[in-house]
Amino acid sequence: MANPAEDVLSASYALEFSYTRSVGPVIGRFLTGLRDHRIEGVVGSDGKVIVPPTEYDPFTGAELESFVEVGQAGVVTSWAWMAEPRAHQPLDRPFAWALIRLDGADTALLHAVDAGDESRMSTGMRVKVRWREQTSGHIQDIACFEPEAG
Amino acid sequence: MEDPIQDITTPIRLDYQYTAGSATAKFLRGLKQGRLLGQRCPKCAKVIVPARGACARCGVATEEEVEVADRGTVTTFCVVHIPVPGSEIKPPFVCATIQLDGADIGCFHLVSEVSPDEVRAGMRVQAVWKPREEWDHTFENIRYFKPTGEPDAELEDTRGTGHA
Amino acid sequence: MREVAIVSFAQAPNVRDAGAKNEVELLMPVAHAALERAGLTLQEIGFTCSGSSDYLAGAPFSFVMAIDALGAWPPISESHVEMDGAWALYEAWVKIQHGAADSALVYGFGKSSSGEIRDVLSLQLDPYYVAPLWPDSISLAALQARALLESSRYSEKDLAEVAVRSRRNARSNPNAQLAGDVDPAALLAEPYLVSPLRKHDCPPISDGVAAVVLAAGDLARRICQRPAWIRGIDHRIEPHSLGVRDLTRSPSTELAAEKAGVQQGPIDLAELHAPFTHQELILRDALGLRDDVELNPSGGALAANPVMVAGLTRIGEAASRISAGSAQRAVAHATSGPCLQQNLVCVLEGE
Numbered sequence: 001m002a003n004p005a006e007d008v009l010s011a012s013y014a015l016e017f018s019y020t021r022s023v024g025p026v027i028g029r030f031l032t033g034l035r036d037h038r039i040e041g042v043v044g045s046d047g048k049v050i051v052p053p054t055e056y057d058p059f060t061g062a063e064l065e066s067f068v069e070v071g072q073a074g075v076v077t078s079w080a081w082m083a084e085p086r087a088h089q090p091l092d093r094p095f096a097w098a099l100i101r102l103d104g105a106d107t108a109l110l111h112a113v114d115a116g117d118e119s120r121m122s123t124g125m126r127v128k129v130r131w132r133e134q135t136s137g138h139i140q141d142i143a144c145f146e147p148e149a150g
Numbered sequence: 151m152e153d154p155i156q157d158i159t160t161p162i163r164l165d166y167q168y169t170a171g172s173a174t175a176k177f178l179r180g181l182k183q184g185r186l187l188g189q190r191c192p193k194c195a196k197v198i199v200p201a202r203g204a205c206a207r208c209g210v211a212t213e214e215e216v217e218v219a220d221r222g223t224v225t226t227f228c229v230v231h232i233p234v235p236g237s238e239i240k241p242p243f244v245c246a247t248i249q250l251d252g253a254d255i256g257c258f259h260l261v262s263e264v265s266p267d268e269v270r271a272g273m274r275v276q277a278v279w280k281p282r283e284e285w286d287h288t289f290e291n292i293r294y295f296k297p298t299g300e301p302d303a304e305l306e307d308t309r310g311t312g313h314a
Numbered sequence: 315m316r317e318v319a320i321v322s323f324a325q326a327p328n329v330r331d332a333g334a335k336n337e338v339e340l341l342m343p344v345a346h347a348a349l350e351r352a353g354l355t356l357q358e359i360g361f362t363c364s365g366s367s368d369y370l371a372g373a374p375f376s377f378v379m380a381i382d383a384l385g386a387w388p389p390i391s392e393s394h395v396e397m398d399g400a401w402a403l404y405e406a407w408v409k410i411q412h413g414a415a416d417s418a419l420v421y422g423f424g425k426s427s428s429g430e431i432r433d434v435l436s437l438q439l440d441p442y443y444v445a446p447l448w449p450d451s452i453s454l455a456a457l458q459a460r461a462l463l464e465s466s467r468y469s470e471k472d473l474a475e476v477a478v479r480s481r482r483n484a485r486s487n488p489n490a491q492l493a494g495d496v497d498p499a500a501l502l503a504e505p506y507l508v509s510p511l512r513k514h515d516c517p518p519i520s521d522g523v524a525a526v527v528l529a530a531g532d533l534a535r536r537i538c539q540r541p542a543w544i545r546g547i548d549h550r551i552e553p554h555s556l557g558v559r560d561l562t563r564s565p566s567t568e569l570a571a572e573k574a575g576v577q578q579g580p581i582d583l584a585e586l587h588a589p590f591t592h593q594e595l596i597l598r599d600a601l602g603l604r605d606d607v608e609l610n611p612s613g614g615a616l617a618a619n620p621v622m623v624a625g626l627t628r629i630g631e632a633a634s635r636i637s638a639g640s641a642q643r644a645v646a647h648a649t650s651g652p653c654l655q656q657n658l659v660c661v662l663e664g665e
Contacts, residue, residue, distance in 0.1 A: 008334045009175035009287060015372055016163045019441075023157055027442050031155040050558065052443045058553035078464070078561070080456030081509040086433065088163075088448040097453045097508075099557055108557030110444055110457075118509065123464055137155035139443050160446050162437065166372035166429040171336030202382065203339050209356060209385020211342055 026055045029067060034141035037131055040067045041105050048106035052139075071103030073128035073148050078108075081118040090144050096121045100145060112144040120147055173203030176215070178287035184279065188253050190214040196254035200289070218252035220277035220292070223303040225249050225256050229266040244269050248295055259289070263296035272302035318410050319534040319541030320637075320662070322351035323630035325524040328491045328618030331427040332521035337371065340523045341423050342383035348525035349419065352537050356384050359527070360415025362392040363406045365399035365422040366622045369434050380423060391415070398422060399626030400587070400648030400658050403526060407547055410530050417533060421525035424622035431519055431621060438651060440554055451652065452516055456508040458561040458653040459592040463510055465562045468595050470510065474498040476591035477514040477616055484613025491518050491618040517589040522620025524627045542633035542644075542662045546574030549658035551651070561653055567600035570659040571645070576601055579663075582641040583608040585628035587648045589615040596654065601645060611635065625649065629660055636664045 023031060026042065030053050033040045042053035045060040051070055056063055079098040085091055090112035098121075099108035114130065115121050126148040135141035170178060173189060177200040180187035188197045189212035191205035197216045198205060205212050227246035233239075244266050247256035261269055263278070275295035285291045324347035326332075326340055349356060356362070362384065366377045377394045386392065391414075395401045399422020406418035432450035439445040462468055475498055484493035501514045527537075534541040550566035550573075552559055571577070584607050588594035594616075598609070610616075612631040615624045625648025632646040643663045650656040 009170045009178055010167050011170075012165065012167050013372070014163055014165050015369075017161065019160045019162065020157055021160055021441060023155060023442060028155045031158065031442075035152070035155060052555075054555065058555065058558045078457045078461045080453050080460060080511075081506065082453055083506070083508070086430075086448065086450055088433075089450075090447055097449055097457060099457060101557075107555065110449065110556055111447065123460070138158050139446050158442065160441055162445075164369065164372065164429055164434060164437075168372060168428060169332075169334060169336060169425075171339055172334045173339070174336070175334060203336075204342060204382045205385070206382040207385060207387040209342070209346075209383060211339075 024055065026053050026064070029053070031137040031139070034139070035135045035137040037135065039070050039072055039102060039129070041070050042067055049104060050107050051102055051105035051109055068104065070105045073126060074100050074102035074105065076113070076121070076123055076125050076127055077101050078123060079113065079121050081121065090140070094118070095144065098127070098145065100127055111142060114144045114146050171203055173201045173212070177201040180217075181289060181291050182285055182287050184282065184285065184291070186218050186220055186250060188216045188218050190216050197252060198255055199250055199253040199257050216252060218250040220250070220279075221298060222248045222250035222253070222275060223305065224261065224269065224271055224273045224275055225305055226271055227261060227269050229269075242266050246275075246295070248275060259292060260294035261296070262294040270302070272305055274298045274300040274303055316411055316413070316530050317534070317543060318407055318528055318530050319538065319543045320526055320629065320633035321529045321534050321538040321541050322348050322527040323524070323634045324348040324351065325489050325627055325630065326522055327489045328520045328522040328620055330491065330519060330521070332425055337366075337376070337380055337423050337425060338383045340425075340521070341380055341421065344523045344525050345383055345419065345421055348421070348527050352527040352529070354417060354527065354537070356386070356390065356419065357388070359417050359419045360391065361406055361409045361418040362390055363402040363409075363418060363420050364394050365397050365402040365626065366394070366424055367396055367434075369437050370424050370426065370429065370431070370621055372429055398587075398622050398624065398648050398650055399524060400629055400660075401549070401650070403528070403626060403629060404547060404549060404658060406528055407544060410528060416530045418528040419525065420528060420626065421523065422620075422623035422626040423523040424620050425521040426519045426619075426621050427521050435621075435652075452508050452511060454556065454652045455516070455590045455593070456511045457556065459515065459590065460510050461561045462592045462596065467562070468592070470502060471498060472595060473515050473591040474501045476594045477501060480610060480614050480616035483611050484617035487612050487617065489618065490613040491520055493613060493617060511590065515591040517615050517619030518617075520618050520620040522618065522623045522627075524620075524623045524630055526626060526630050526633070538637060540637045540639060540664055542636040542664065544660060545663045546576070546661040547658070548573035549656065551656040554655070556653060559653070562596065564596050564600040564654050564657060567597055567647065567654065567657040567659060570657050571601050574659045574661045576645050576659060576661055579643050581607050581643055581645050583611060583632060583635060583644045585610055585612060585614065585632040585644070585646045587615050587625040587628045589619050589624070589649075591616065593649070593654055597647060601647070601659070603645075608641070625658065629662075632662050636662055639664070
């Protein structure tokens, strides 16, 4: 049998797709809000405020149409420390992934927290939005969150 | 007031290290040496080019190496009128299935040095190679196939056999 | 309901990198072995179904080339899911229930070594709100792990012990990738990978293939001395958004288990598809498994995690122990999506 190491012929390649996605009226409204530095949620079947908004209630399937503005700061409900950020992630220095329940919302949004150090992160801490300089109507209009305490 | 957001672009990029597979690696290594390598199926005895390590019809591993000629017969073809993104080839150009002499199934390549309306099934063609110093592990060592001028070959009726 | 059983199971050794072999070369001996052990040829099989992922392979329609490994001539009745092979098994089971086939070949395959699996899995996330941030699979699992640890139900030591048990069990599995005796204290001394998860809390990266043959009723009895009957099978999915879910529980597993009838009899053994240590604990609770149940005797997904295969492998491992006579009634589980979003539960029993 030939030496297996001799048989390996490999080539690197990249798969790239540009994907333009139509967002519809619900996601579109949320992203339009982000562009304008406003965060909106949608009211679910049970009256709870869902952020980011979904077209249909995640539990009843009802079509949702009623929007409310929520705060630009909130509480971390869980977090994980990304010591070695990977390509395309929100920050290129160590940061925390977090689920964040904004003031007035009943569900959590996933984003990054630029806490600087893992010791600054805790479940229950308050964080606030850091807007990107130029917003365009994209989840990345929120550059990241930062500790409210400063 | 700006228009509401109607769409977003979400580009993705993923990087891979693609492994050719043992049989395809043999085929590509052969090409680097200017050889076209197929494999014979131990069950149906057909010679498959490019070598792929398996006979798709029988579902068995293929190992016996068979070198085939760099000339063969066009079995079918199409004329492409639209440009291929990222390719230098100018339309109209001809893509053909070519059954190389010694092989039992066809492989895909370009046919050139002939007007597209003269290309036909049965036409005999010969590989036009790039200069040897440009050869790498790729079927593109062959620029295209051109007519040999021989009389047309008679094609085997392969309907119902599971082979093209 | 027709009686359907697993009558054979085969898998490739799970390795970090299969090297020169491509998917077809990996699949061929495994598919052949599964068919041979069932004493059936592909032409005698009524339906073929596979599970794999194009983004994993880095090519569209990548599952089509896998058919080369089977010899689909004359043409076969075939289908595919862009999911773990466990869901291909579910589709095959449904096909047999409909009476459209009496037997099926099911396989899953994937080479996680080709690309960056942590990033590939980001593409299954919400494309508007989440995927553009590229949270990787370990980061998302870490969010769930922290929620579980902060619920005080379990500690980091409990997580480490899952890893220890998995590798110890894997010692008797020649196809496992990570096996051996490790000291939980040594594991806990390691740094975090993505806190609160350490490397041992996460699955290895694996290339692998598995195949199973299903057969109905008397055909199963003719093929196999002791078929592993599928007494119940069900799968459920939770909402897409992590922010609306209680990540410390698995309601989809609870419901699938109820529908599959897990608690309708004693369970000897459970093979749970838990790629992360904390997930094994969540699943054990969701299934209501008692402490005396033999858990992941194969080593589970922490010992080898070929993506798109590991769930099917859990079903095969449980089935083969029933066929071997070392278990009478087992539960096998498969998961898909971030943080146990979707779960399949299968109850297997000897005659």
